[in-house]
Amino acid sequence: MLDVSNFKVAEGVDLDLSTHDPNSKLGFDGNKKAGQAALPAYRKRLAELQTKLWAKKKQSLLVVIQAIDTGGKDGTIRHVFTGVNPQGVRVSGFGRPSEEELSHDYLWRIHQETPADGYIKIFNRSHYEDVLVVRVQGLAPESVWSRRYRHIREFERMLTDEGTTVVKLFLNISKDEQRDRLQARLDEPNKNWKFNSGDLKDRALWDDYQEAFRVALQETSTDYAPWYVVPANRKWYRNLVVSNILIQTLERMDPQFPAPEEGLEDIVIE
Ligand code: AMP
Ligand code: MG
Numbered sequence: 116m117l118d119v120s121n122f123k124v125a126e127g128v129d130l131d132l133s134t135h136d137p138n139s140k141l142g143f144d145g146n147k148k149a150g151q152a153a154l155p156a157y158r159k160r161l162a163e164l165q166t167k168l169w170a171k172k173k174q175s176l177l178v179v180i181q182a183i184d185t186g187g188k189d190g191t192i193r194h195v196f197t198g199v200n201p202q203g204v205r206v207s208g209f210g211r212p213s214e215e216e217l218s219h220d221y222l223w224r225i226h227q228e229t230p231a232d233g234y235i236k237i238f239n240r241s242h243y244e245d246v247l248v249v250r251v252q253g254l255a256p257e258s259v260w261s262r263r264y265r266h267i268r269e270f271e272r273m274l275t276d277e278g279t280t281v282v283k284l285f286l287n288i289s290k291d292e293q294r295d296r297l298q299a300r301l302d303e304p305n306k307n308w309k310f311n312s313g314d315l316k317d318r319a320l321w322d323d324y325q326e327a328f329r330v331a332l333q334e335t336s337t338d339y340a341p342w343y344v345v346p347a348n349r350k351w352y353r354n355l356v357v358s359n360i361l362i363q364t365l366e367r368m369d370p371q372f373p374a375p376e377e378g379l380e381d382i383v384i385e
Contacts, residue, residue: 117142117359122343124336132329132344137289139346143355150351157358158198164362165235167370169203172233174368175279178361179238181247182286183324184314185296187347188239191286194354195361196237205230208239221245221263222270230279242267243283246331251323264334271340281340282364284357285332286347290321 121141124130143150168174180188196204207228216224222242230236246267250260271281288296297318300310317324336342343360347353 116363117355119343119356119360119363122345122356122360124332124342124344126337126341128333128336130329130333130336132287132325135287135344135346137287137292137346137348140349140352141346143352147349147351150349150355154194154351154354154358155198157355157362158195160362161195161358161365162199164365164370165199165203167372168235168365168368169200169233170372171370173278174370175230175232176235176361176365176368177230177238177274177279177281178235179241179243179281179283180286181241181243181284181328182347183288183293183321183328184311184317185293185300186286186288187350187353188286190350191284191347191353191357192237192239194350195357199235203233204235204237206237206239209241209244222266226270229274232278242270243331243335247324247327250327251317251320264331267335268337268340271335271337275339280364280368282360283336283340283342284360285328285342285344286353287344288347290318292348293318293321 122135140150143153145153168176180191182188192206209224212221212224225238225242228236228238245255246260246263249255250257274281297310297314300306332342332344343356345353345356345360
């Protein structure tokens with residue numbers, strides 16, 4: 116297992132993202148090939164834990180994934196969750212809010228998607244957009260978004276109290292890596308569909324986004340709903356780190372198979 120505590124944002128810390136190297140492969144003594152070869156064993160462990168969570172249906176896990184454009188949210192979900200029973204895993208993506216969503220509070224659409232007992236729910240973007248894109252693009256005034264860190268801490272506290280474990284992943288890539296990934300979307304025909312010229316406008320605001328992420332993580336990483344800064348320039352290492360975070364989170368939840376009916380040993384199937 117990797118020691119993922121290095122990537123956890125401690126509650127109340129003054130966060131300095133420059134101390135988090137997007138290129139890191141800390142704790143893994145091997146190359147890409149070895150890293151890719153290590154993933155299947157973690158997938159198997161994740162699947163075992165998920166089976167118990169599903170069987171017992173007493174708790175749930177919410178995995179929030181945030182990143183800058185091209186940060187690897189989709190790829191992470193695909194690689195890490197290959198092999199878990201699709202019946203017990205759901206993904207919710209959050210794009211630009213609809214008129215109806217905007218006419219409610221910003222957590223309204225989020226709360227409808229939180230997981231039921233037994234499920235793992237993955238948020239591909241989340242309520243954090245309401246303190247990221249909204250802050251950077253000035254979609255709401257500071258007097259509005261600045262209160263949201265507190266709302267979010269309290270919302271996640273409530274979810275935790277009611278049986279949903281919350282874990283949050285910031286996929287941390289460098290600005291150079293983003294350029295390479297955007298360039299690949301232009302150059303490779305099977306990636307053209309992912310290219311969105313709006314992403315270039317966001318890239319121009321790179322520093323503002325980094326600062327918005329820094330503040331969001333610092334203000335909302337708590338002991339009960341921690342943020343992890345995942346080094347994400349190397350996709351294979353990112354996948355290992357995310358798998359390890361999820362496994363270790365589920366191990367702490369310690370799901371158990373429900374007790375079997377009494378007297379199973381006496382039953383004879385005709
Ligand atoms: P994608 O993930 O590529 O489908 O893009 C979704 C887009 O929706 C991104 O540009 C997000 O920044 C944007 N988005 C998500 N949530 C919000 C929000 N609450 N307010 C404004 N834009 C949002
Ligand atoms: Mg965008």
